[in-house]
Amino acid sequence: MQRFGTLSFGHYGPLGGGRHLTAGDNLHQAIDLAQQMDELGVDGTYFRVHHFAKQHSSPMPLLAAIAAKTTRIEVGTGVIDMRYENPLYLAEEAAAVDLISDGRLALGVSRGSPESVVRGYEAFGYTGSQDPRGADIAREHFDTFLRAISGEGMADADPASPFGGGVGRQRVEPYSEGLRSHIWWGAGSHDTAAWAGQIGVNLMSSTLLTEDLGMPFDELQASQLQTFHDAWREAGHPGRPRTSVSRSVFPIITAQDRMFFGHSQEHGGVGYIDGMRATFGQTYAAEPDVLIEQLRADAAVQAADTLMLTIPSQLGVEFNLHIAESFATHVAPALGWTPTFEK
Template identity: 80%
Template sequence: MQRFGTLSFGHYGPLGRGRELTAGDMLHQAVDLAQGMDDLGVNGTYFRVHHFARQQSSPMPLLAAIAARTRNIEVGTGVIDMRYENPLYLAEEAAALDLLSDGRLALGVSRGSPETVVRGYEAFGYTGAQDPRGADLAREHFDLFLRAIEGEGLADGDPSSPFGGAVGRQRVEPHSPGLRSRVWWGAGNRDTAAWAGRMGVNLMSSTLLTEADGREFDLLQADQIDGFRAAWREAGHPGTPRVSVSRSIFPITTTEDALYFGRAGEGGGIGMIDGFQATFGKTYAAAPDVLVEQLQQDAAIAAADTLMLTIPSQLGVEFNLRVVESFAKHVAPALGWTPNSDGPVQGAAI
């Protein structure tokens, strides 16, 4: 494990006892937490994107605010649902953010996960999907997005334009030359991971896989990572792609930690999600020395270069920063991590 960061769903809403976390609170707290993690040398802060829900839904303004208030930390998504995206507008936004952050963007995208509404992307104006979950629509949008950030001309210039006539096919602007190497695909199984390898993008793998063959989750995920890297090599892409895995990990160092997470350890197993049989990863919650022993046995963490810690964002900045700091001081070094001081390591150039 070379790098680690946090993955937040950005939940907000009622907290009980008359308290409420508003959308504004969630956004401001995300910036404050990222600042604290940047000071600790944590490598990244990433946000899950959900629509029609009290969660993070429009990450670009938030990531821009974080980039403006930090020095080294990678800002990213895990993941943006491509079914809902205008590919060219996303290309413009992502390039602008990548330039503003001096190459600190890690843009994770995918088909997305189960929603709180029925085919919500159609309400956004994106219709015509033949797949009941919109996977074909997501792939179409992703293909156009990649062409745009690669600088392909996508519209004919108008020589008679009063704003400076252009000749030939024109690309969207701004263009960030290194952005292509900082795009990730969130793969939910081995087939999509291999597809991502052939496409030449980095891999994000979450806390579940829509596959089940009787093996433990970490072994199944490590197999997924191996397949991704093999597909990358077979496609002839240069360099080494990045791979991240997500885990729920809570070092228990105080009575409060034990109160919240003392019974949260283990879990995982087989279940159903979005109509698929799935294998779920377990939650790690224990004293730091016990966590080190457990995590050193996790085959997928050993195979990946980046670990994303899911955090309970509703518990506030102080609590989450203490959890992250405890992991950084007492657990991460034993897994091979050293604090970030020079900004994020860039993905392989395509």
């Protein structure tokens, strides 16, 4: 394991006992937590994106704010739902964040996860999908986005423009030269993993896979990662791409940890989500020495270079920093990790 970071859904709303976490509270806490994790040496802070829900929905302002207040930590998404995105506007925003962060952006995108509304992307103006889940819209938007961040001209210059429109096809601005290598696709199956390798983007894989091949979750996920690497190599892309997996991992250090997570050990399984048969990953919650052995035995954690820890953001900055610090101090070094300031 070369890197680890946190993955936040950004839940907000009523917390019980008369307490309430607002959207503003949630955003400010995400910035505060990222700053402290940057000092701790954690490699990344990543955010899930869900629309029409009390969670993160517009990540770019948040990523830009974190990038401006940190120096080492990677800022990213896991993942942006491309069904909802204007691909050229996203290209401009992504380039701006990549430039503000000096190349620390890790932008994960995909078709998106199951929604809380019916075809919500149509309310955003993206209609005409021939797929019940809008996958065709997501792929079309992603293709345009990749062309834009690669510097391809997207509109004809107006020679009569008083603003010096130039000649020929014009790219979107700003342009970040290294951005293309900072893009990740969130894959849930062997087919999408192979496709990501073929087109030459990095791969994110979560705690949910959209297929069941009769094998344990970690082995299925590791097989998908290998399919991705094989496709990358066969396509002739240079270098070695990055891969990440996410896990719910809670080191039990204190009595409070045991109160929150002492009964959270889950072993995953198979079920249905969004109309598809799916395989679900497990939750790890144990003392550090037990976690070390469990994660060493997790085939996908061992195969990926980056581990994303899902965190309960509604529990606040102090407690989530405690989770990250406990993992960084008591678990991660035994898996081969070193802090960013030592790399």
